[in-house]
Amino acid sequence: MNVSVNAAAADPRPAAFYLRIVHGIKRRPWIARLLVIAALILMWEVAARYLVDPMFLSPPSRVATSFDMLFATPGVPAALQATLWELAVAFLISVVIGLPLGLAIGLSRFSYRSFMPIVMLLYGTPQITILPIFILYFGIGPASKIAFGVSHGIFPIVITVVAGVQNIKPILLTSARSMGANRWQIFRWVVFPHMIPSFFAGMRLGMTGVLLGVLLAELYVSTAGIGYFTTMFTQNFDSTRLLGLITTLAAMAVILNEAVRRAELHFGRWRRFEAGRQA
Amino acid sequence: MNDRGSRRDRLLSRLVQAAFVIGLLALWYLATTRWGVSHLLLPNPLLVWREFVDVLSSGEFLPDLAVTLGELAIAFLISSFSGVTVGYLISRSQYLIRVFEPLLAGIYSIPIILFLPLYVLLLGLGPASKIALGGTISFFPIVLSTIAGFGYVERIYITAARSMGATYYQLFRYVLLPAALPVILSGLRMGFTVALLSILGSETLASLAGLGHRIVHLAESMDMARMFAYIVFAVAIAALLNTVVSALEARGKRR
Numbered sequence: 001m002n003v004s005v006n007a008a009a010a011d012p013r014p015a016a017f018y019l020r021i022v023h024g025i026k027r028r029p030w031i032a033r034l035l036v037i038a039a040l041i042l043m044w045e046v047a048a049r050y051l052v053d054p055m056f057l058s059p060p061s062r063v064a065t066s067f068d069m070l071f072a073t074p075g076v077p078a079a080l081q082a083t084l085w086e087l088a089v090a091f092l093i094s095v096v097i098g099l100p101l102g103l104a105i106g107l108s109r110f111s112y113r114s115f116m117p118i119v120m121l122l123y124g125t126p127q128i129t130i131l132p133i134f135i136l137y138f139g140i141g142p143a144s145k146i147a148f149g150v151s152h153g154i155f156p157i158v159i160t161v162v163a164g165v166q167n168i169k170p171i172l173l174t175s176a177r178s179m180g181a182n183r184w185q186i187f188r189w190v191v192f193p194h195m196i197p198s199f200f201a202g203m204r205l206g207m208t209g210v211l212l213g214v215l216l217a218e219l220y221v222s223t224a225g226i227g228y229f230t231t232m233f234t235q236n237f238d239s240t241r242l243l244g245l246i247t248t249l250a251a252m253a254v255i256l257n258e259a260v261r262r263a264e265l266h267f268g269r270w271r272r273f274e275a276g277r278q279a
Numbered sequence: 280m281n282d283r284g285s286r287r288d289r290l291l292s293r294l295v296q297a298a299f300v301i302g303l304l305a306l307w308y309l310a311t312t313r314w315g316v317s318h319l320l321l322p323n324p325l326l327v328w329r330e331f332v333d334v335l336s337s338g339e340f341l342p343d344l345a346v347t348l349g350e351l352a353i354a355f356l357i358s359s360f361s362g363v364t365v366g367y368l369i370s371r372s373q374y375l376i377r378v379f380e381p382l383l384a385g386i387y388s389i390p391i392i393l394f395l396p397l398y399v400l401l402l403g404l405g406p407a408s409k410i411a412l413g414g415t416i417s418f419f420p421i422v423l424s425t426i427a428g429f430g431y432v433e434r435i436y437i438t439a440a441r442s443m444g445a446t447y448y449q450l451f452r453y454v455l456l457p458a459a460l461p462v463i464l465s466g467l468r469m470g471f472t473v474a475l476l477s478i479l480g481s482e483t484l485a486s487l488a489g490l491g492h493r494i495v496h497l498a499e500s501m502d503m504a505r506m507f508a509y510i511v512f513a514v515a516i517a518a519l520l521n522t523v524v525s526a527l528e529a530r531g532k533r534r
Contacts, residue, residue: 029377036382056401110288114295124521128480128491129513132498132506136320211390219395219484230396242396250389257388 058240063247070244079225080248083218086142087256090149091210095203098154102161102202107191116162123155127213131220140224145217152213156205164198165191200264207260211253322504330508340512346489347478350406354413355474359467362418366425366463376430380423387419392480399485409486413478417470424466428459461532468528475517490516 025031041060048059058066071077105115131148138144168191176186218226226249233242304324310316311323334340369375395412402408432455440454482491490513497506 026374029374032374032378033382036378052401110292113289113292115299118296118299124518125514126476126479126517128476128483129494129510129517131483132495133510136498208388208390212392215390215392216480216484219392234396234400237400239397239400242400246393246397249393253389253393254385 054239055237056239058243060243062240063243066240067244067248070241070248073229073241076229076245079229080252082142083145083214083226083249084252086145086149086214086218087210087252089142090146090153090214091207093146093150094153094157094206094210097150098157098202098206099161099199101154102158103165103195105158106162106165107187112162112166119155119158119162123159127151128216131217134217135221140221144221145214145225148217149210149213152216153206153210156209157202160198160202160205161195164195164202167198168194196267197264200260200267204257204260204264207256211256215249215253319501319503322507326504327507327511330504331511334505334508334512340490340493340509343488343490343493344516346406347482347491350409350413350478350489351475353406354410354478355417355471357410357414358417358470358474359421361414362421362466362470363425363463366422367429369422370426370429373430376426380426380430383419383423383426387423391416391419392477392484395481395484398481404485404487406488409478409481409489412481413474416477417474420469420473421463421466424462424469425459428462428466429455432458464528464531468524471524472521475520479513479517 025035044057045059045061048054048057105111105119127148134144134148134151138147172190172194173186176190181189215226219230221227222231226245229245230242233239233245307321307324311318311321369379391412394415395408398408398411402411436454436458437450440450445453478489479491482489483495484491486492490509494506494509494513497503497509
């Protein structure tokens, strides 16, 4: 992976060889991307080793080799597992409520005009301010985290489903109707296939929201779960385990995001043949 | 559909919205007065209103608001300056765009709030950690939209301006900037919203002062009516700021 220029300079092989390497990197941006990531990690390593007190910042080499120590900490694997479970449940609930709600709002002009402003208003409010209320009502267990995740995940799903239903070209509906399709047939053969790409786009945005909501609630509750451990590691200046925990959660988020993004790309394929790009 | 019918429809929609809001308030009121929901869980709306008026008239909110807005201003200044600069530099080469754009978008898809404990460890519980988090989170929409704005200007315009002998300054001032500005302004608005959210969020999670801290403090002392009043206040401030920023964005785009 590391085709660094310094290593190349010490090598006695002819210049054409390095030109080929440079050319190869130029044609493949992902190699340069990996090099940038490697450089960033190297900077972090240098900063943590020589510039910052190790109490505050642990070098990546130590974080990477201390994962076993992190997972051996009593309660950490259980907390991570609980978070993953909360994410899954919150996402599922968001989709199960958001999809029919989006359809109900988007399929009729009247309900669209009546309820869409309310949805946008709720979506626009900073929900973080009501996090203490969620904890108060649902306790410090998984229920409050799931509820807060749903409150973040549901609106993007509703809004994208509504947009997907609304963006169907009127001519398609008119022609279906003129050929004598009934309401169900129009839904099944016109609305439904047009909805699939936006549904998956909504799922992706919903997943982003669910991740934010669940993690916010997890970090807020400092007496149990992830929040307990981040608080404890911070107070003990245990930056190695803190960074290990953050990295694990970030990796979890990346995997979940990537999964729904792949699903979106897969199920949105047929749309690409159309002229207009899906918003 | 004829005109009268659509007007009646619109009126009916407004009516439904009003009924929704009034119904919610009525439910809230009835729940606290008739159905005996504990006032520790749900305070009486009239009491909340009285507290809200008290918060406003006593000026008690000022120090917390000043802290929150100060953090927001510094964080947004840092992220907009660095985001536009870095985005512009990256956008100057198609190759750099292809290297950095997916990288930045990938990092942006991680919930950056995760790094708050690290920032608190490095910078303490004071405003510095909030500014750092707000700046980090809002950097990404700004840099991504700047890349999108400057990087995808139609080549034909650039070629035309060059062939007519435009200097680099002229090219930037009359071709690149007008083409990129609407996209950048959208990014700046998004960055502002995200910065506000993350600063309120980090104040809620770990802080010593600010609106988010005040709400948590009141929740922990179970002063529910005042907490609800502060939530209303914070939501109103956020709505006001977002409206102002959206108006500025629209104005900047019209020019």
